[in-house]
Amino acid sequence: MSQQLPPLTALRVFEAAARHGSFTKAATELGMTQAAVSYQIKLLEERVGTPLFLRKPRQVVLTETGSRLAPAVGDAFNILGEAYAAARAGSGGTLCISTVLTFASNWLARHIGSFQMRHPAIAVRLDTSSHMVDFAREEVDIGIRSGDGAWPGLVSHLLFRAQYTPMLSPRLADSIGGVKEPADLLKLRILDPTDVWWKRWFELANVPTDSLEGRPDTSMGSQAYEANAAMAGQGVAILTRKFFTNEIAEGRLIQPFDLLGDDGHAYWLVYPEARRNVPKIRAFREWILPEIADFGG
Amino acid sequence: MSQQLPPLTALRVFEAAARHGSFTKAATELGMTQAAVSYQIKLLEERVGTPLFLRKPRQVVLTETGSRLAPAVGDAFNILGEAYAAARAGSGGTLCISTVLTFASNWLARHIGSFQMRHPAIAVRLDTSSHMVDFAREEVDIGIRSGDGAWPGLVSHLLFRAQYTPMLSPRLADSIGGVKEPADLLKLRILDPTDVWWKRWFELANVPTDSLEGRPDTSMGSQAYEANAAMAGQGVAILTRKFFTNEIAEGRLIQPFDLLGDDGHAYWLVYPEARRNVPKIRAFREWILPEIADFGG
DNA sequence: ACGACCCATTAAGAGCCCTTATGCATAGGA
DNA sequence: TCCTATGCATAAGGGCTCTTAATGGGTCGT
Numbered sequence: 001m002s003q004q005l006p007p008l009t010a011l012r013v014f015e016a017a018a019r020h021g022s023f024t025k026a027a028t029e030l031g032m033t034q035a036a037v038s039y040q041i042k043l044l045e046e047r048v049g050t051p052l053f054l055r056k057p058r059q060v061v062l063t064e065t066g067s068r069l070a071p072a073v074g075d076a077f078n079i080l081g082e083a084y085a086a087a088r089a090g091s092g093g094t095l096c097i098s099t100v101l102t103f104a105s106n107w108l109a110r111h112i113g114s115f116q117m118r119h120p121a122i123a124v125r126l127d128t129s130s131h132m133v134d135f136a137r138e139e140v141d142i143g144i145r146s147g148d149g150a151w152p153g154l155v156s157h158l159l160f161r162a163q164y165t166p167m168l169s170p171r172l173a174d175s176i177g178g179v180k181e182p183a184d185l186l187k188l189r190i191l192d193p194t195d196v197w198w199k200r201w202f203e204l205a206n207v208p209t210d211s212l213e214g215r216p217d218t219s220m221g222s223q224a225y226e227a228n229a230a231m232a233g234q235g236v237a238i239l240t241r242k243f244f245t246n247e248i249a250e251g252r253l254i255q256p257f258d259l260l261g262d263d264g265h266a267y268w269l270v271y272p273e274a275r276r277n278v279p280k281i282r283a284f285r286e287w288i289l290p291e292i293a294d295f296g297g
Numbered sequence: 298m299s300q301q302l303p304p305l306t307a308l309r310v311f312e313a314a315a316r317h318g319s320f321t322k323a324a325t326e327l328g329m330t331q332a333a334v335s336y337q338i339k340l341l342e343e344r345v346g347t348p349l350f351l352r353k354p355r356q357v358v359l360t361e362t363g364s365r366l367a368p369a370v371g372d373a374f375n376i377l378g379e380a381y382a383a384a385r386a387g388s389g390g391t392l393c394i395s396t397v398l399t400f401a402s403n404w405l406a407r408h409i410g411s412f413q414m415r416h417p418a419i420a421v422r423l424d425t426s427s428h429m430v431d432f433a434r435e436e437v438d439i440g441i442r443s444g445d446g447a448w449p450g451l452v453s454h455l456l457f458r459a460q461y462t463p464m465l466s467p468r469l470a471d472s473i474g475g476v477k478e479p480a481d482l483l484k485l486r487i488l489d490p491t492d493v494w495w496k497r498w499f500e501l502a503n504v505p506t507d508s509l510e511g512r513p514d515t516s517m518g519s520q521a522y523e524a525n526a527a528m529a530g531q532g533v534a535i536l537t538r539k540f541f542t543n544e545i546a547e548g549r550l551i552q553p554f555d556l557l558g559d560d561g562h563a564y565w566l567v568y569p570e571a572r573r574n575v576p577k578i579r580a581f582r583e584w585i586l587p588e589i590a591d592f593g594g
Numbered sequence: 595a596c597g598a599c600c601c602a603t604t605a606a607g608a609g610c611c612c613t614t615a616t617g618c619a620t621a622g623g624a
Numbered sequence: 625t626c627c628t629a630t631g632c633a634t635a636a637g638g639g640c641t642c643t644t645a646a647t648g649g650g651t652c653g654t
Contacts, residue, residue, distance in 0.1 A: 024600060024601080032642095035601090038603085050572075051433075054433070055434055055602085057650070073377065076374070079369055079372055080308065087362050139360050329611095334632095353620095354630095356631080597652105601649090602648080603646100605646095607643085609643090612640095613636100613637085613638085613639095614638105619631090621630080623629100
């Protein structure tokens with residue numbers, strides 16, 4: 001039951017012309033030429049079957065039919081305009097971030113406050129579901145992902161590489177007279193000794209990894225938990241360095257060696273290419289990139 | 298303060314898609330391809346700045362933004378559609394005829410009833426103002442004019458030529474023992490002897506016109522009045538034959554001679570070319586042309 | 595009477611929108 | 625599990641509407 005709607009552009013032109021009582025002024029408002037207005041009105045008149053304007057010497061005036069049509073058209077366009085504007089504005093209201101849990105708990109949770117301070121009008125919703133979000137199927141604005149940065153259709157900004165290095169509390173280090181060389185770490189309890197990062201890091205450091213075998217599995221499943229254990233002095237953890245810059249700065253953890261492991265993957269900010277200029281996405285991008293860059297070397 | 302309205306065609310497509318929850322069905326309803334719907338929705342989403350649909354496996358569902366936008370757009374299009382339909386229908390309601398007075402009083406007044414019988418939904422308004430109507434400046438649907446039928450931008454249908462001939466009442470004819478030849482008329486009182494038609498007609502009839510000079514001027518300014526005078530037996534009038542076919546058929550007037558004068562002009566039905574298919578105009582045209590043709594030879 | 599203003603009209607060109615054709619993903623059935 | 629049907633996305637190309645630009649007519653104000 002299609003309503004057989006009239007040519008909509010013609011209606012819009014008609015509405016403006018009716019409001020102004022002038023084709024020229026309507027043309028100016030709509031950013032087109034007077035000839036275009038004249039053409040569109042004539043088109044609409046032919047569709048309706050009757051003139052809508054009487055062409056008087058220095059002005060045009062609505063015919064009876066025209067004056068019945070005009071207010072309704074005006075109302076309709078007002079509704080349309082308001083709804084559209086609301087949708088446009090509303091689309092800036094909530095920023096939905098889908099992020100890997102590690103990043104959310106180790107970095108975002110502690111920094112998102114400064115984003116909210118800067119953009120109080122943007123509500124932030126975090127979605128830490130584990131699956132890789134599909135922007136076409138879920139209402140998500142931006143994602144933070146771990147991977148190689150190559151996702152078709154998405155813009156990817158490198159946040160930082162996932163470089164890892166051992167960390168422990170100062171007190172624990174002191175307890176063995178300081179950590180001077182990598183092998184010293186083996187004197188301590190290794191948090192999650194089954195983590196492949198440990199094996200790789202000791203190999204980078206040219207330390208035999210035999211003694212890692214057989215140690216009790218203390219895996220806690222998350223860097224955040226292991227970091228807490230390390231800060232509590234319960235052992236030495238191997239952690240993503242960037243996540244704990246604050247703790248190091250505050251002296252709650254120390255990074256005894258500059259040596260960094262790198263498993264090749266990284267954290268990326270991603271969003272659909274088509275939406276790169278959406279205000280809230282732009283706002284987040286322009287906040288997080290400098291924030292990450294400033295954030296420790 | 299232009300509202301910066303969205304692309305209207307895209308909105309119409311969006312409205313249909315939202316209603317159906319399917320691009321394919323929306324395409325069917327709108328009579329276009331699914332690809333076109335997809336294109337328009339994408340366009341609109343880019344303008345709005347946020348997706349309006351989530352693409353689920355076998356269907357599309359509105360996002361939050363989309364579901365806020367949809368009802369308002371639906372309302373707006375309903376208003377638009379109704380107003381447009383009303384204007385379209387309303388344009389068929391009244392037929393305004395601008396006509397020369399002679400035609401109105403001598404022909405139209407007696408025949409218009411049959412048009413109204415056939416089209417009871419069409420109200421007829423007659424405008425017998427004397428100036429030649431300008432369809433661009435006045436709310437007039439059709440005109441009946443006297444002239445040569447060449448008016449740019451207008452369609453002209455010949456109604457009949459303005460052929461004139463003497464007419465008188467049967468009683469008056471009998472009073473002089475019948476009118477046998479044109480010269481007999483000069484025995485009678487000539488209604489409006491200054492009318493150029495008389496001179497021309499007598500010339501056609503090879504009758505000297507000298508005796509027309511000096512007769513009292515009985516001009517009444519209108520054929521209708523002169524016809525009434527003739528029917529009352531007050532004299533012989535020279536009249537447009539077509540206008541008085543009825544009176545002749547009913548025996549109230551007689552046309553003593555077949556000889557017809559013709560001053561070259563005629564009565565025409567005219568209307569703007571662009572409106573030839575407007576229902577009420579078509580209805581009038583399709584009524585009057587046969588009506589005139591049937592109407593006496 | 596002349597200039598300013600406004601609308602109508604015309605021809606030519608640009609840009610949008612639609613179509614066709616194809617690909618991808620999912621769901622349902624065998 | 626494979627196959628088919630369904631639904632949406634995408635790319636390329638062409639038709640067509642609409643715009644632009646230029647011109648003319650008509651009226652009002654000076």
